[in-house]
Amino acid sequence: MAKDGMNVNKDENIRSFLMIGQSNMAGRGEFRDVDPIENPDCFMLRMGRWQQMYEPINPDRDIFKIKYHSGISLAASFADELSKLAGDRIGLIPCADGGTSIDQWMPGEVLFDHAVMMTRLAMRSSTFSGFLWHQGEADSYEGRLEVYQEKFITMISAMRRELGAEDLPVIIGELSEDIERLEKPNIIKMNENFHAIAEVLPHCAVVSSKGLLLKPDRLHFNAVSLREFGRRYFEAYCKITEQK
Amino acid sequence: MAKDGMNVNKDENIRSFLMIGQSNMAGRGEFRDVDPIENPDCFMLRMGRWQQMYEPINPDRDIFKIKYHSGISLAASFADELSKLAGDRIGLIPCADGGTSIDQWMPGEVLFDHAVMMTRLAMRSSTFSGFLWHQGEADSYEGRLEVYQEKFITMISAMRRELGAEDLPVIIGELSEDIERLEKPNIIKMNENFHAIAEVLPHCAVVSSKGLLLKPDRLHFNAVSLREFGRRYFEAYCKITEQK
Numbered sequence: 001m002a003k004d005g006m007n008v009n010k011d012e013n014i015r016s017f018l019m020i021g022q023s024n025m026a027g028r029g030e031f032r033d034v035d036p037i038e039n040p041d042c043f044m045l046r047m048g049r050w051q052q053m054y055e056p057i058n059p060d061r062d063i064f065k066i067k068y069h070s071g072i073s074l075a076a077s078f079a080d081e082l083s084k085l086a087g088d089r090i091g092l093i094p095c096a097d098g099g100t101s102i103d104q105w106m107p108g109e110v111l112f113d114h115a116v117m118m119t120r121l122a123m124r125s126s127t128f129s130g131f132l133w134h135q136g137e138a139d140s141y142e143g144r145l146e147v148y149q150e151k152f153i154t155m156i157s158a159m160r161r162e163l164g165a166e167d168l169p170v171i172i173g174e175l176s177e178d179i180e181r182l183e184k185p186n187i188i189k190m191n192e193n194f195h196a197i198a199e200v201l202p203h204c205a206v207v208s209s210k211g212l213l214l215k216p217d218r219l220h221f222n223a224v225s226l227r228e229f230g231r232r233y234f235e236a237y238c239k240i241t242e243q244k
Numbered sequence: 245m246a247k248d249g250m251n252v253n254k255d256e257n258i259r260s261f262l263m264i265g266q267s268n269m270a271g272r273g274e275f276r277d278v279d280p281i282e283n284p285d286c287f288m289l290r291m292g293r294w295q296q297m298y299e300p301i302n303p304d305r306d307i308f309k310i311k312y313h314s315g316i317s318l319a320a321s322f323a324d325e326l327s328k329l330a331g332d333r334i335g336l337i338p339c340a341d342g343g344t345s346i347d348q349w350m351p352g353e354v355l356f357d358h359a360v361m362m363t364r365l366a367m368r369s370s371t372f373s374g375f376l377w378h379q380g381e382a383d384s385y386e387g388r389l390e391v392y393q394e395k396f397i398t399m400i401s402a403m404r405r406e407l408g409a410e411d412l413p414v415i416i417g418e419l420s421e422d423i424e425r426l427e428k429p430n431i432i433k434m435n436e437n438f439h440a441i442a443e444v445l446p447h448c449a450v451v452s453s454k455g456l457l458l459k460p461d462r463l464h465f466n467a468v469s470l471r472e473f474g475r476r477y478f479e480a481y482c483k484i485t486e487q488k
Contacts, residue, residue, distance in 0.1 A: 031308075046304050047341040048358035054306040060290050062298040063307055064275075097291040110365055114292035117361045121354055 014043060014050060015082075016091040016126035018119050019058055019075050020105070021135030023098035024173070026058040027073020028215065029223030037076045041083040043091040048121035050091055053079060058094035068098065072223040074173070075132060077230030082237065093122045101138040102151045107158040116162045123163075130169040131156065132233060136194070137175060137219070140186040148193045153201055167203055169240045171233050174209035180218035205236040258287060258294060258370035259326075260335035262363050263302055263319050264349070265379030267342035268417070270302040271317020272459065273467030281320045285327040287335040292365040294335055297323060302338035312342065316467040318417070319376060321474030326481065337366045345382040346395045351402040360406045367407075374413040375400065376477060380438070381419060381463070384430040392437045397445055411447055413484045415477050418453035424462035449480040 019025055042053035056063060056070035063070050079090040095115040097104075105111050119128060133156075139148050160166045174191045177184060191209075198204040212225035221229060237243075263269055286297035300307060300314035307314050323334040339359040341348075349355050363372060377400075383392050404410050418435045421428060435453075442448040456469035465473060481487075 047339055048354040049341065051305065054308070056307075059303040061295065063300075064298070095291055097293065110292040110368060114365055117365075121358055121361075124354060 014089040014091040014126035015086075015129040016045075016093055016119075016122045017075070017079070017129055018093045018115060018131050019073070019096050020111075020115050020131060021096045021133050022100045022138055023068070023096075023219075024137070024175075024221055025073065025075075025096035025132065025134035026060045026094075026098050027056060027071050027075070027096075027226060028068060028098075028217075028220035029072025029226045030215070031055065031071060031223070033223035034072055034227055037080045039080045039083055041089045042076070042079040043089065045091065045093045045118060045122050048118070048124075050125060053092065057092055058096050060094075060097045067217070068220075072226050074134070074221075074226045074230035074233060077227045078132065078233045078237070079230075081231055081234040085234075085238070086243065091122060091126050093118050095119075096134075099138060100135065101144070102135065102148060102155065105135070105155050106151065107155065107162075112155065112159065116159060119163055128163060128165060128168065130171065130237065131159070131165075132171050134173040136190045137179060137182065140175065140179075140182045140190045142186070145186060145189050145193065148190065149197050152193075152197055156201065169237055170201065170204040171207060171236050171240070172198065172204065173207045173229060173233065176209050176212060176214055176221060178214050178218065203240060205240045207232045207236045258333040258335040259330075259373040260289075260337055260363075260366045260370035261319070261323070261373055262337045262359060262375050263317070263340050264355075264359050264375060265340045265377050266344045266382055267312070267340075267463075268381070268419075268465055269317065269319075269340035269376065269378035270304045270338075270342050271300060271315050271319070271340075271470060272312060272342075272461075272464035273316025273470045274459070275299065275315060275467070277467035278316055278471055281324045283324045283327055285333045286320070286323040287333065289335065289337045289362060289366050292362070294369060297336065301336055302340050304338075304341050311461070312464075316470050318378070318465075318470045318474035318477060321471045322376065322477045322481070323474075325475055325478040329478075329482070330487065335366060335370045337362050339363075340378075343382060344379065345388070346379065346392060346399065349379070349399050350395065351399065356399065356403065360403060363407055372407060372409055372412065374415065374481065375403070375409075376415050378417040380434045381423060381426065384419065384426045384434045386430070389430060389433050389437065392434065393441050396437075396441055400445065413481055414445065414448040415451060415480050415484070416442065416448065417451045417473060417477065420453050420456060420458055420465060422458050422462065447484060449484045451476045451480045
């Protein structure tokens with residue numbers, strides 16, 4: 001009765017990934033710019049249960065709004081590629097939230113606790129397999145840039161500990177260098193932050209944003225580039241786990 | 245930077261309500277059938293934080309699917325009416341999930357734990373004020389009908405206890421008597437269940453579905469009727485809390 005969604009069984013094996021960060025992880029791509037990804041092996045968490053993946057995966061904002069709506073995200077092509085390569089079912093745990101700074105992701109903050117709670121729920125019916133992070137626009141300012149590495153490592157280490165996920169990959173995407181509202185030297189410094197983090201944090205990789213394009217808002221990656229970004233996250237994940 | 249959503253401050257006073265149950269609480273109304281409700285005093289929980297209310301409030305299913313998509317729900321007009329009457333800010337905690345049976349809502353189940361977790365997060369920045377329930381289609385069968393009252397009372401009592409919300413209102417909506425896939429006597433028995441529950445459960449009210457219309461799917465209330473249903477939930481809430 002009222003069977004209006006497909007749920008997978010607890011026993012079926014899903015490898016799950018946590019989506020965390022700000023709007024460019026949540027995804028603001030236009031639906032009309034790309035074909036939908038329809039892969040029966042890709043799922044996303046809704047109310048703690050797995051549903052067939054559709055976009056927007058991460059509904060942090062209005063979908064019908066013209067500006068800054070929830071839309072296409074990089075996670076869809078990441079999941080699609082990984083499921084095809086590995087023949088596994090992939091589950092996405094959407095916890096990204098637009099406009100948020102690293103301070104809002106620190107242990108004890110709502111976003112940190114929400115992400116940990118949702119991942120724990122997901123772990124009842126999946127094998128938790130890694131972290132997908134894209135954030136930094138909100139911290140690309142003098143005074144914030146200098147403390148970002150330390151804050152990020154504190155945050156992600158605490159999250160790994162909370163989830164018993166000390167050895168699981170953390171994949172970080174670079175910011176676009178073309179964001180209009182930020183000073184370019186600051187964007188470059190933030191991207192250097194990410195690479196410096198990956199040098200000291202075990203099982204961490206940084207994904208290049210080279211050649212990826214923004215929407216006319218000059219702030220968010222466009223849908224076509226998000227598909228490509230997801231494939232690069234997938235490549236980075238494979239490299240770090242030596243799956244390819 | 246990347247400020248793509250309005251968040252209210254922790255100190256601002258929001259009265260929050262938990263949306264639980266199956267598809268007719270989640271909401272499957274067509275967007276084109278009603279005007280959007282734009283009330284700056286109405287909010288909904290996203291990633292543990294308050295965002296301006298928009299629909300779909302409860303994104304348990306695909307929004308672009310033609311059949312059984314997340315859509316208009318009764319909670320929007322409930323929140324709108326209550327904020328206008330009380331002059332308060334109202335927050336909705338969307339935890340309903342289509343097609344679910346009462347067994348899936350029992351303590352220890354994913355949906356129960358998810359609802360408790362999300363409400364606890366909401367309570368960091370709001371005053372939790374009550375439960376909005378609509379469910380029963382999945383249990384309107386012989387064998388299930390007879391045990392529904394006991395199961396519901398066990399479930400809601402446990403949830404109240406977990407949240408320290410023993411005295412907070414529980415508002416239950418009747419099923420439509422026109423659902424095609426169910427035997428009418430069974431629907432009537434389920435509605436009798438609700439009224440019997442309200443007789444023994446403190447601070448519980450049942451909302452009539454009389455005159456409300458279904459969509460052509462003969463399963464889900466249409467958007468216009470959901471607006472009316474929400475106003476009836478509001479009336480019931482006012483009566484039980486003697487606000488009017």
